[in-house]
Amino acid sequence: MVSMKTKGQEDEAPEERVPHLPWMRHPVDIDSFSGCPVTSLPRLDPRLAEVLQRMGIESFFPVQVSTWLETIGPGAFQRDICINSPTGSGKTLAYALPIVQMLSTRKVRCLRALVVLPTRDLALQVKEVFDAIAPVVGLTVASAVGQSSIADEISDLIKKSKQELYPSLDDEYVEMEPQTKVDILVATPGRLMDHINMTKGFSLEHLQYLVVDETDRMLREAYQSWLPTVIQFTRPTNQNHFRHDTPGRTLLHPLTTIRRSGVERGFKGKCYPRLAKIVCSATLTQDPSKLSQLELHHPLLLNSGKKRYRIPTKLESYKLICTSNIKPLCLIVLLQELRGEKCLVFTKSVDDSHRLSTLLGFFEDLPFKFSEFSSLQRESTRRKTLAAFKEGKIDVLIGSDIMARGIHIDGLRYVINYEMPQYVKTYIHRAGRTARAGESGSCFTFLRKNEDLRTN
Numbered sequence: 001m002v003s004m005k006t007k008g009q010e011d012e013a014p015e016e017r018v019p020h021l022p023w024m025r026h027p028v029d030i031d032s033f034s035g036c037p038v039t040s041l042p043r044l045d046p047r048l049a050e051v052l053q054r055m056g057i058e059s060f061f062p063v064q065v066s067t068w069l070e071t072i073g074p075g076a077f078q079r080d081i082c083i084n085s086p087t088g089s090g091k092t093l094a095y096a097l098p099i100v101q102m103l104s105t106r107k108v109r110c111l112r113a114l115v116v117l118p119t120r121d122l123a124l125q126v127k128e129v130f131d132a133i134a135p136v137v138g139l140t141v142a143s144a145v146g147q148s149s150i151a152d153e154i155s156d157l158i159k160k161s162k163q164e165l166y167p168s169l170d171d172e173y174v175e176m177e178p179q180t181k182v183d184i185l186v187a188t189p190g191r192l193m194d195h196i197n198m199t200k201g202f203s204l205e206h207l208q209y210l211v212v213d214e215t216d217r218m219l220r221e222a223y224q225s226w227l228p229t230v231i232q233f234t235r236p237t238n239q240n241h242f243r244h245d246t247p248g249r250t251l252l253h254p255l256t257t258i259r260r261s262g263v264e265r266g267f268k269g270k271c272y273p274r275l276a277k278i279v280c281s282a283t284l285t286q287d288p289s290k291l292s293q294l295e296l297h298h299p300l301l302l303n304s305g306k307k308r309y310r311i312p313t314k315l316e317s318y319k320l321i322c323t324s325n326i327k328p329l330c331l332i333v334l335l336q337e338l339r340g341e342k343c344l345v346f347t348k349s350v351d352d353s354h355r356l357s358t359l360l361g362f363f364e365d366l367p368f369k370f371s372e373f374s375s376l377q378r379e380s381t382r383r384k385t386l387a388a389f390k391e392g393k394i395d396v397l398i399g400s401d402i403m404a405r406g407i408h409i410d411g412l413r414y415v416i417n418y419e420m421p422q423y424v425k426t427y428i429h430r431a432g433r434t435a436r437a438g439e440s441g442s443c444f445t446f447l448r449k450n451e452d453l454r455t456n
């Protein structure tokens with residue numbers, strides 16, 4: 001086996017192409033910002049500063065500072081924000097913090113911010129971030145991910161209606177009451193659609209902020225047309241003539257969110273305040289037809305550096321060249337060398353993960369504990385395996401790209417591509433499970449002699 005350190009995936013990426021969309025050609029460079037101590041961020045609510053410090057956050061990362069300046073700062077969220085910044089650079093807090101700060105002055109509780117992510121694991125991880133900061137300013141967060149029964153989710157989301165409590169109340173008064181009892185909802189598209197279609201009282205009419213995380217993946221799949229549905233339901237009143245719960249009703253009552261009243265002083269004739277959007281990824285798509293689905297309002301791109309994608313600065317990449325017949329042995333040697341440190345091993349499919357785990361199972365006395373992590377396993381099994389891995393009871397997880405996106409595991413220093421990923425984007429997300437939040441980490445990729453890390 002030959003091992004070689006590479007200069008980094010980005011040096012091997014294909015030639016940069018000029019983006020088709022003019023607004024993508026002139027991004028704000030996130031790397032031109034430096035970190036900022038929590039206590040120095042202009043206009044940050046002292047309660048939020050305090051809770052962040054208690055969480056051990058002393059200063060903000062550049063992506064968080066630049067997003068803050070475009071939302072709470074001078075940018076004043078006049079434009080929709082598209083964030084393209086490396087894995088582990090802190091994008092979650094970059095959008096969570098301004099949203100929580102902006103909602104902290106709300107008077108009436110109802111659903112005002114929606115964050116949508118492709119998988120349940122990611123959604124729950126993001127909810128944890130909101131849960132850590134939102135309650136200190138009196139905000140409530142819920143998830144709609146299908147982790148619990150839909151009935152439990154409904155009881156977390158929807159108030160008992162006044163009519164149920166006081167049957168003699170006038171219908172008109174009851175309709176004025178917002179029925180959602182959370183301020184922020186973190187959802188996966190499937191469960192979100194279930195609530196939109198079936199949950200009585202679930203309404204997006206007061207929504208002010210929409211976040212689409214892992215945007216490129218979210219736009220690649222239709223997920224039951226969740227995006228056009230959300231956009232349709234949140235159009236200003238004068239453009240939205242239908243509602244699913246009370247068809248034909250027009251509403252302009254005192255509790256109507258100002259966005260729906262359509263104050264005509266917005267940019268390029270659009271109603272203002274509008275539904276403000278933040279979309280983000282480590283590999284944001286530049287495809288105009290995909291991005292157009294988001295109906296972005298005068299978008300602003302925040303990009304790390306000049307390149308289209310960037311890997312974390314402290315990530316070291318290695319090629320391991322060996323023939324197929326000795327690859328499992330080479331993997332075992334490598335894992336022995338890593339001395340029981342946490343490590344993710346990626347294969348190209350669930351079947352390959354299963355085969356590799358079964359093969360390793362034949363070896364006795366391996367000095368590391370490993371487990372398979374597969375979409376074919378039950379949700380509860382996967383959750384237990386991930387928890388055991390996080391706690392250090394398992395050293396090595398073997399899986400396919402189900403583990404590649406967004407998941408954060410403290411102290412994970414090594415990623416191994418047992419099979420070379422097919423796309424640069426996949427490499428970036430897999431490798432990005434390590435070297436997060438300014439830490440160092442290494443990614444090893446097994447290749448055959450004439451193979452290269454260069455992918456399409």
Ligand SMILES: Nc1ncnc2c1ncn2[C@@H]1O[C@H](COP(=O)(O)OP(=O)(O)OP(=O)(O)O)[C@@H](O)[C@H]1O
Pocket residue numbers: 056057058059060061064085086087088089090091092093281282405406407408432436437
């Ligand atoms: N300002 C900060 N100081 C210290 N740690 C931070 C800070 N901001 C975020 N983190 C930590 O950095 C880690 C990575 O953050 P996060 O998951 O938001 O990255 P990301 O950019 O969304 O990555 P990915 O693209 O892989 O989803 C998390 O553990 C988070 O708690």
